[in-house]
Amino acid sequence: MAAASFTAAKFLVPVAARSGGERAPPLPPVGASSSSFARTLRRGGGAHHHPRLRTALAVSSDLVAGNKAAQAAATHPAVTREEALEVYEDMVLGRVFEDMCAQMYYRGKMFGFVHLYNGQEAVSTGFIKLLNQADCVVSTYRDHVHALSKGVPPRNVMAELFGKATGCCRGQGGSMHMFSAPHNLLGGFAFIGEGIPVATGAAFAAKYRHEVLKESGPDGLDVTLAFFGDGTCNNGQFFECLNMAQLWKLPIVFVVENNLWAIGMSHLRATSDPEIWKKGPSFGMPGVHVDGMDVLKVREVAKEAIERARRGEGPTLVECETYRFRGHSLADPDELRKPDEKTHYAARDPITALKKYIIEENLATESELKSIEKKIDDVVEEAVEFADASPHPPRSQLLENVFADPKGFGIGPDGKYRCEDPKFTQGTAQV
């Protein structure tokens, strides 16, 4: 039972006994002041002291009840060979793509802030691969891999990062702002918390379209997944939306990718109760904690939460405990995370773990997995060639897309639409 990610406990069961006793003792304060005020402010230290890392934390939920939970605890949930290979391929794609991004960034092919997803692949794959095309994903600035999992072609994501006209946003969005309407990828949002209400709004629309417009198919509601980090869970928009989503029973899953750090801010120094999943029950919705380095466990929890949303039973908060293998962005010196913490998580690489499982369970052979890796290498290589060979956006593109309505600027003194006057509102741009 020690390895259990969740128990059969009802989500409203108080968990105080557990969380109180196991909290890691605060580290002695670092720095000049040693007043007790200072100690309170600087409670904790490296996230590797998090209790979960030593004692697998049992988490309450009514999502995974009875036998299923016991099963999940004993071993991995069962997957078919096809599922396992699909999941493996998607995770490898995420990893190889991001490694390539780092290379391309250092070669000056992409610029600004580039936030990579290495280490967290089990969350993106575990959740997004279960979605239909009509389901929505709302992401953050760490959005490349969410886009890939949702089916945006790697070449278009890469071209976007290169700032090319063939990118999924024609080079106008960039690394932190991936959008793809055909894939219902509603955006990468660069502001903390900002994506959560937007995602909740998409879920609201799904419910409205189902109930008012009678549009949905027989399967039920379209579901929205909102992805965001641990640090974001201290932002008011998170709480506001938990409330409204539950109040209105919206078809959304709030997926917290708790990688234990927000840039250089340890989760334990930033939050009064580090167990994020518990905030679900406070608002009357299930909260689940899952090992975010184990894609099959993530997938199991995701399946329940997504189905629940689809059936119209409302939102779920899922906290995935994961880790990023690189700095916050490629510009981050990453000096505050301790080497032993990094080593600890490196040993739990979600891709290596899945590979091991697939081979042990005889779902596929080593060489079959190798050929998937080879295929992905080629896909990513091709994406880079495509992006590199693609044209830069033409000058005229600068002033396009400000409005959906091309006549949105109104009529000028000459009786023509102002948008047709090249001088209008373009500032100094020479277009």
Added chain:
Amino acid sequence: MLGVARRRLGSGCVLSQLAQALRPAAAAPARTYSAAAKEITVREALNTALDEEMSADPSVFLMGEEVGEYQGAYKISKGLLDKYGPDRVLDTPITEAGFTGIGVGAAYHGLRPIVEFMTFNFSMQAIDHIINSAAKSNYMSAGQISVPIVFRGPNGAAAGVGAQHSQCYAAWYAHVPGLKVLAPYSAEDARGLLKAAIRDPDPVVFLENELLYGESFPVSAEVLDSSFCLPIGKAKIERQGKDVTITAFSKMVGYALQAADILAKEGISAEVINLRSIRPLDRAAINASVRKTNRLVTVEEGFPQHGIGAEICMSVVEDSFEYLDAPVERIAGADVPMPYAANLERMAVPQVDDIVRAAKRACYRAAVPMAATA
């Protein structure tokens, strides 16, 4: 407009300008720093200003994301946690609305907070407190509750970070009664204005620029003295000139100075005004310069509509209309969210060439017709 502008009433005449234009403009003094003893970066200037003011007044404290253990996202607060401890250098969770409101409340109640925004873009989540809780309280309370607080952080266009991370908020905050808005360019500005902001009894929005942090500027011994302080509301004539006035703030001051160098080679003597203070705006300095040069080019990175240039132009129309010899030229960012692609991004923000062209147009020396540059 041109015809009207020529109906001048006061002194200053076209002839004298012509004469000036013919004089070798290279004679115009370059930067007006007094005996440069030393060079420091803008980052060092900000850091030392924070340090000195914190050391001088125990009610001053710094709060924001990553200001402590991380030493600041842009290392502006480097060393301050070690020196002043976590009571006075507070790492906050990512909750701009929350911690900004907390800062404002602390200012109501006897402290002098410095709230760092990792970038000013994120102040959008806190703008309610900046405007409603900070800017209006002194007035609403009939002077009973003053709000001595500084909101600071990098502002304006950064490089390659796309629409949400690359925007100038000068016009936004300069619109609001009850706020003072400062925008330093050089290390001297950064030190003198930040110290002034911290000592000021009112809320100050302090707009830094990420791309300037690493730039070095010569500074005099006076600037390095811990008593150094610059007046809020005063612009600085960064370079004297006779033919055209160029106003700019923050990073654009550097561009304006480069443009002035180029213009000088072509016989145009440009006066460059570093605004330093966006609100209050130094209308006196701007108008005095325009009365001398009779031509004005305003430069800003922000969007053109309802921007700083519009306000400066109006101040000149109100006070010195009859001195204008040419239409006022406004250089601004393109009226679009910042694109990511490097080639589009370059087009969206003012370049030195844009300033040169505008100045030439103002002096009727345009090689390029207006329509082509807009």
